[in-house]
Every structure is written in C-alpha cells, then in structure tokens.
Amino acid sequence: MDATSNAVRRRRIVALLAVVALLFPLATGVATAQSVQGASGTIVVDEGETVDGIDGVAGAIVVRGTVDGDVSGAAGSIRVAEGGRVGGDVRAAAGTLSIDGTVGGNVEAGVGSFELTDTGRIGGSLDVGGGSVSVDGAVGGDVRAGADSIAIGPNADVGGEFRYDAETFTQSPDASVAGGVVEDTGLRGDVGVTVGPDFVPTWVGTAYGVVANLALGAVLLLAFPRFSREVADRVGGDALTSGVVGGAVLIGTPVLLVLVALTLVGIPLALVGIGAYVVALWVGSVYGRYALGSWVLGRLDRSNRWVALLLGVLAVAAIGFIPWLGGLVDLLVLLLGLGAFGVGLFGLYRGRRSRRVADRETVAAD
Numbered sequence: 001m002d003a004t005s006n007a008v009r010r011r012r013i014v015a016l017l018a019v020v021a022l023l024f025p026l027a028t029g030v031a032t033a034q035s036v037q038g039a040s041g042t043i044v045v046d047e048g049e050t051v052d053g054i055d056g057v058a059g060a061i062v063v064r065g066t067v068d069g070d071v072s073g074a075a076g077s078i079r080v081a082e083g084g085r086v087g088g089d090v091r092a093a094a095g096t097l098s099i100d101g102t103v104g105g106n107v108e109a110g111v112g113s114f115e116l117t118d119t120g121r122i123g124g125s126l127d128v129g130g131g132s133v134s135v136d137g138a139v140g141g142d143v144r145a146g147a148d149s150i151a152i153g154p155n156a157d158v159g160g161e162f163r164y165d166a167e168t169f170t171q172s173p174d175a176s177v178a179g180g181v182v183e184d185t186g187l188r189g190d191v192g193v194t195v196g197p198d199f200v201p202t203w204v205g206t207a208y209g210v211v212a213n214l215a216l217g218a219v220l221l222l223a224f225p226r227f228s229r230e231v232a233d234r235v236g237g238d239a240l241t242s243g244v245v246g247g248a249v250l251i252g253t254p255v256l257l258v259l260v261a262l263t264l265v266g267i268p269l270a271l272v273g274i275g276a277y278v279v280a281l282w283v284g285s286v287y288g289r290y291a292l293g294s295w296v297l298g299r300l301d302r303s304n305r306w307v308a309l310l311l312g313v314l315a316v317a318a319i320g321f322i323p324w325l326g327g328l329v330d331l332l333v334l335l336l337g338l339g340a341f342g343v344g345l346f347g348l349y350r351g352r353r354s355r356r357v358a359d360r361e362t363v364a365a366d
Contacts, residue, residue: 042062045084051068061077063101074092074094075092078096082101084102085103089108093110097114099120103120104124105123107125108127108128110128110130111130111131113130114134114147116136116156120137126145129145132151133166135156136153138156140160141160143161144164147165150164150170157175161177161182163183165183213313217290220286232340245340246334253280257273258270284338286337288334288337291333292312293310293311293315296315
C-alpha cells in the first residue's frame with residue numbers, strides 16, 4: 001500500500017513540475033511572440049528594414065526602419081527613432097513613448113512620459129494621456145493631451161487645436177498652434193489608452209489559454225484518472241444536475257465569502273477562500289472541456305481520455321471566436337464542469353467521513 005501511495009505521489013509531483021515547466025516559459029515568452037528582430041522581449045525594425053506592421057507585447061519596441069502599417073502594442077518603452085517611419089497609426093501603452101521620426105497617421109497613447117522631439121512628425125492627430133507630455137515637433141491635426149505636466153516647445157508646429165488638461169503647463173512663445181490652445185479641465189480621464197487586452201494579439205491569448213488548459217488537464221488526468229473520468233461521466237449522464245450545481249457554486253460562493261469576511265476572524269478565511277474559488281473555476285472549466293470531448297467521442301463510439309481533452313479544449317477555443325456563441329458555450333462548459341467537480345468533491349468528502357465513522361465504531365466495538 002505504501003509503495004502504491006509513493007508511486008501516485010511521485011506521479012503527481014512529476015505532473016505538477018511538468019505543467020510549471022510548460023507554463024513558465026510560455027508566460028515569459030509572450031513578449032517575444034511578435035518580435036521582428038532583436039533579443040528576447042524586444043521588437044526592433046532596423047534601418048533599411050520594412051515590415052507590414054507591429055502588433056505585440058514587449059519590453060521595448062524600436063522602429064529605425066519602416067513600418068508600412070500600424071504599430072499597436074504594450075511595452076516598457078516605444079521609440080520611433082530619427083529616420084524611422086510608421087506609415088499608419090501608433091496606438092500604444094508604454095512607460096515611455098518618444099517620436100524622433102515620422103508617423104503618417106494618428107498617435108493614441110497612454111504612457112508614463114511622451115516626447116515628440118524637434119525632428120519628429122505626426123501626420124494626423126495626437127491623443128495622449130500620461131505623467132508628462134512634451135511636444136516640440138510637428139503635428140498635422142489636433143492635439144488632445146492630459147497629464148501632470150505638459151510642455152509645448154519652441155519647434156512645435158500644430159496644424160489644429162491644442163486642447164489640454166494639466167497641473168503644470170508651459171508654452172514657448174516660438175511655438176505655432178494654428179487652432180489655438182484651449183484648457184479643458186475634464187480632459188485627463190478621456191484621453192490616451194490604457195493597458196488592456198486590446199494590446200495582446202487575439203491569437204496570443206487564445207494560444208496561451210489552449211496550452212494552459214491542456215497542461216492543467218494533463219495534470220488532472222495523470223494525478224486523478226479515476227476522479228476525472230467520473231466527472232466526465234457525471235456531466236454526460238446528468239448534465240442538468242451538473243449545470244444547476246455549477247450555477248449555485250458560481251453565484252453562491254462569492255456571497256458566502258462576503259458573509260465570512262464580515263466577521264473579524266473570517267477575513268483570513270475569506271482570502272484563502274477567494275484563492276480556492278479561482279482555482280476551482282479554472283479546474284471546473286477544464287473538466288467541462290474534457291467532458292465535452294468525452295461526450296463527442298462517446299457519440300462516435302470512441303474512448304480516449306487524451307483525445308477527449310485535446311478535442312474539448314480546441315473545440316471551445318475555436319467556438320470562442322464566434323461572437324456571443326463563444327461566450328455562451330464557455331459559460332455552459334464552466335457550469336457543467338464546475339458542477340460535476342463540486343459534486344465529485346462532495347462525494348469524496350462524504351465517503352471519507354463515512355469511513356471515519358465506521359472505523360470509530362469498529363474501534364469502539366473492539
């Protein structure tokens with residue numbers, strides 16, 4: 001019995017190490033997925049190089065050559081160097097954004113600091129929100145800027161209106177602003193962009209989700225093969241009960257955690273509960289995908305847990321690209337998997353409790 005337990009324990013440890021080894025490089029490699037050239041975490045378009053566009057997440061994005069289309073991304077720093085050219089728009093979230101070269105379209109950015117130098121030119125409009133903004137180059141259209149400090153330099157040449165909101169504002173008398181300078185005190189919350197899912201290419205998020213779900217599913221199937229099979233069978237045999245229980249767990253658990261947190265001694269328990277709830281949601285969603293794959297294979301008179309896992313994960317990922325239907329299927333799969341998972345855990349708890357009671361009765365009888 002001890003040898004069997006040790007073998008199972010070793011198998012679980014190996015599976016967990018495998019998923020960590022798989023997910024860690026994937027998580028750190030998202031930044032390089034869209035790299036054009038350069039070291040890990042850096043996207044570089046060198047002098048003499050031309051690319052269609054940049055859409056990525058990186059430690060740094062540098063354009064010294066030509067980007068025919070748009071630059072869209074999130075990075076620690078983004079720079080269009082002198083001599084560099086972006087034919088389309090720049091839409092970015094960054095720690096720093098500096099434009100020494102040319103942007104043919106519009107610039108929309110949420111940054112820590114923004115600088116348009118005297119050699120820089122923006123053909124369209126500039127919409128920027130950040131900590132500090134410096135405009136000392138040419139802007140063909142309007143400028144909307146909200147920041148703690150804003151400076152219009154002597155070489156600034158703005159073809160439209162310069163509308164701003166700042167605690168500190170300076171304007172050189174040599175600057176040219178064709179449409180005039182207007183202070184708008186409500187502007188800071190309505191300019192620029194913020195870091196969000198829009199800056200992560202859709203395929204990157206989908207690919208990461210597929211690999212992460214497959215990795216967790218592999219851990220569950222390796223470490224708990226019998227329990228996992230029972231979860232899938234429960235979904236296939238009584239989907240209604242699984243869905244109802246899943247909905248109760250999904251909605252009721254947060255309510256219960258709030259009630260627990262209202263007591264002084266319950267705050268630590270609530271924090272632990274939140275972590276367990278998040279993990280349970282992920283496990284439930286993966287079990288739902290596995291159950292879906294198992295159901296499809298069952299209809300085809302086939303049975304293979306690994307094919308079922310792969311089929312379920314890929315199917316839900318593919319349907320996810322369909323508006324409305326993707327979200328509905330994802331929710332349904334979560335409810336079914338979460339419910340079956342919850343029923344399974346409750347069954348294990350009752351079984352162990354019954355065995356403990358039986359053991360105590362046996363001891364008392366002896």
